[in-house]
Amino acid sequence: MLESPIEILLNSSNGVQVCAHDYGGNGPDVLFCHATGFHGRYWDPICSTMRKNFRCVSVDLRGHGNSLVPNGVSMNWMGMAEDVLSTIDYLNLGSPFAVGHSMGGSSILLAEQLRPGTFKAGWLFEPIVIGGETITPEMSKGGNLAVLARKRKETFQSREEAFERYVSRPPFSTCDEEALRAYVNYGFRDHGDEVILKCRGEIEAQVFENSVTTIFDALSTVNIPITVAGSSDQDGPAAIAPQIASQLPKGNFELYQDLTHFAPMENPSLIAEGIMQTLNKVL
Numbered sequence: 001m002l003e004s005p006i007e008i009l010l011n012s013s014n015g016v017q018v019c020a021h022d023y024g025g026n027g028p029d030v031l032f033c034h035a036t037g038f039h040g041r042y043w044d045p046i047c048s049t050m051r052k053n054f055r056c057v058s059v060d061l062r063g064h065g066n067s068l069v070p071n072g073v074s075m076n077w078m079g080m081a082e083d084v085l086s087t088i089d090y091l092n093l094g095s096p097f098a099v100g101h102s103m104g105g106s107s108i109l110l111a112e113q114l115r116p117g118t119f120k121a122g123w124l125f126e127p128i129v130i131g132g133e134t135i136t137p138e139m140s141k142g143g144n145l146a147v148l149a150r151k152r153k154e155t156f157q158s159r160e161e162a163f164e165r166y167v168s169r170p171p172f173s174t175c176d177e178e179a180l181r182a183y184v185n186y187g188f189r190d191h192g193d194e195v196i197l198k199c200r201g202e203i204e205a206q207v208f209e210n211s212v213t214t215i216f217d218a219l220s221t222v223n224i225p226i227t228v229a230g231s232s233d234q235d236g237p238a239a240i241a242p243q244i245a246s247q248l249p250k251g252n253f254e255l256y257q258d259l260t261h262f263a264p265m266e267n268p269s270l271i272a273e274g275i276m277q278t279l280n281k282v283l
Contacts, residue, residue, distance in 0.1 A: 005047075005058070007066065012086040014073045019066035020087050021058045025051030028120075028283065029096035030275075032058040033084060033104030036128075037149070037204040039065030041186035043099075045178045045268035050276060054097070059087050061107065063203040065186065075206040077103070081110035088118065097279050098122040101264050102237065103207065105228075106215060113218050121282040122226040123275045126237035126261055129244050131216020146205040154197045159184050162195065171262050179265040219247040227278045229254040231263050254278075 005021040012018045021040045030050065032043045040058030047056040060067045061083045063075055073079070084107050088096060098119040100108040105127025112118050156162040163184045166172035172180055188195040226248050230241030232255065245253035254274065256263050264271050 005041075005056075008091070009066075009068070010086060010090040012062065012079070013082040014062075014079060015070040016062045016073060016079065016083065017068040018062065018083045018087055019060040019068075020091060021060075022091070023047045023051050023056040023058070025053070025055040027054040028279070029093045030054045030056050030279070031084070031088065031093060031096045031098055032056065033061065033098070033100040033107050034058070034064065035102035035104055036207045037064070037199050038101075038183065039187055039198065041065070042179055042183040042265060044182040045176065046264065046272040046275070049269065049272040053276065054279070057087070057091060057093065057096075059083065061104070063207060064199045066198070074210060075203060076210045077107060077110060077207075077212040080107040081114055084108060084111040085115060085118065095120045097282075098124070099275055100124045100127060102126055102261065103128050103211075106212065109215050109219070109222060110212060112222050112224065113215065116221065116223065119224055121224055121279065123229065123278045124226060125229045125264055125271070126231065126241050127215075127228065127244060128211060128237060129216045129219075129240060130211060130213045131240075131243075146208040149201045149204040149208060152197070152201040152204070154201055155191060155194045156188070157194055159188055159195055162188060171260065172265075174260065175262060175265040176268050179268050183265065216244070216247070219244065219251075220249060222251075223249050225250045225282050227252055227254050229256060229263075229274065231255075231259045231261055232257050233260045235261060237261055 005023040008020045009017045040060045043058045061080045098108040105124030228241050228245040231238045242253045245251040
């Protein structure tokens with residue numbers, strides 16, 4: 001069983017305090033960044049495997065997990081990138097490997113564009129990048145995703161009730177049990193006699209609505225080896241993943257057949273193996 005990581009609150013921009021989870025481990029540093037609405041601890045199963053050969057650190061970006069955000073702070077993704085850079089600086093990670101999922105992958109790309117040479121290499125699963133013909137600027141306001149986020153059920157009688165609801169319906173019904181348990185256990189906080197999502201629906205909606213539209217056009221400036229991984233579900237993020245890889249000077253695309261946008265939670269052991277194979281190539 002994975003020992004609980006050390007939890008560290010650190011200062012980022014706009015008065016935000018980001019929460020980093022340091023799993024320890026032996027070897028080069030790896031920083032993990034989560035998807036919209038999630039948190040750093042759903043990487044637990046993957047970090048449990050990888051910490052044998054890498055030092056693993058995950059982060060709760062602003063508005064998510066155990067991060068602390070002053071009232072009125074924008075959920076603009078530029079702030080997410082600043083959270084990434086602040087984590088690296090505070091923990092003195094040097095030039096870590098970067099692992100990102102969805103919005104987390106986009107935050108990594110944006111951080112590297114803001115400060116070239118921040119990362120040694122990256123492995124990104126379906127980063128949300130507005131551009132090309134697949135995800136157009138007109139979609140950058142979040143659209144239906146923001147509407148759904150605001151309607152999301154936020155409170156349950158217990159974490160067990162939340163788990164049973166999630167495991168019974170898509171998209172979580174295809175997830176690995178350990179990964180889903182980690183998402184539920186650390187994605188809710190006690191709220192009177194109930195539990196409530198740490199990333200509230202309104203915050204998640206604002207994240208969708210504030211997506212950055214400049215990342216795609218600046219992909220040519222990301223001059224580090226990056227593997228862009230994608231699923232076979234053919235939704236927007238899966239469709240644009242090969243395009244992102246082709247625009248990166250040192251990019252390559254990796255297909256994960258029969259998985260979806262939630263692949264890091266669906267098959268953590270397979271994803272961990274893929275990440276380690278990628279990172280070992282650039283050691």
